[in-house]
Amino acid sequence: MFLKGYTEIMQKNDKNYLDKLRHSASHLLAAAVFELYKEAKPTLGPPIEDGFYYDFDFGFKNSPSSDDLEKIEEKMREIVKGWDKFERIEVSNNKAIEQFNNNEYKKELIEDINQEILLIFVVEVMSITHKRN
Numbered sequence: 001m002f003l004k005g006y007t008e009i010m011q012k013n014d015k016n017y018l019d020k021l022r023h024s025a026s027h028l029l030a031a032a033v034f035e036l037y038k039e040a041k042p043t044l045g046p047p048i049e050d051g052f053y054y055d056f057d058f059g060f061k062n063s064p065s066s067d068d069l070e071k072i073e074e075k076m077r078e079i080v081k082g083w084d085k086f087e088r089i090e091v092s093n094n095k096a097i098e099q100f101n102n103n104e105y106k107k108e109l110i111e112d113i114n115q116e117i118l119l120i121f122v123v124e125v126m127s128i129t130h131k132r133n
Contacts (some may be wrong), residue, residue, distance in 0.1 A: 001072050006061070017046045017104050018047075022051060022052040023046070023047045023052070024046030025045065025047075025052050026045035026047065026052040026053065026054045027045070028076050028079060028083070029041050029045070029052070029076060029079055030045060030054050030056075031071060031076075031079050032072050032073075032076040032078075032079055033054070033056055033064075034066075034076055035075055036064075036071065036072060036081070037056075037058060037063070037064065039058070039059060039060050040056045040057070040058050040059075041056060041057040041059065041103050041104075041105060042054060042055070042056055042103070042106070043055040043057060043105040043106075043109075044105070044109065045055060049081035057105065059117075066124070079127070088119050089119065089120045090118070090119060091117070091118055091119075091120055092116065092117060092118075093110060093113075093114065093115060093116060093117075093118060096110045096118045096120060097110050097111070097121060
């Protein structure tokens, strides 16, 4: 896995660092999936105790199978080389709903959270802002 070198150098007891690394890795996974499957819609992708995941709704006939995992992982390696920025942007609840207007999963999550201010993460890859709904 592409994170192997990073996890070997980090301190085992630094859970906060590990959670941040896993959170970033889930966004990297999402960026790779979006590059390969333009129609994919992200649902949820948190860090978990032993790694991370990201659920997607592919909603089309040629959704990936386990045979595609190497291709997705290779795309992650390619993207991370040019990963310029990982920005946290504070937005209002209404602005977040507007931002994710075409993704019913994100809209539902935002409505369930129901906070005045939310964080949206934006990844810049090779000077192209990667904002996907």
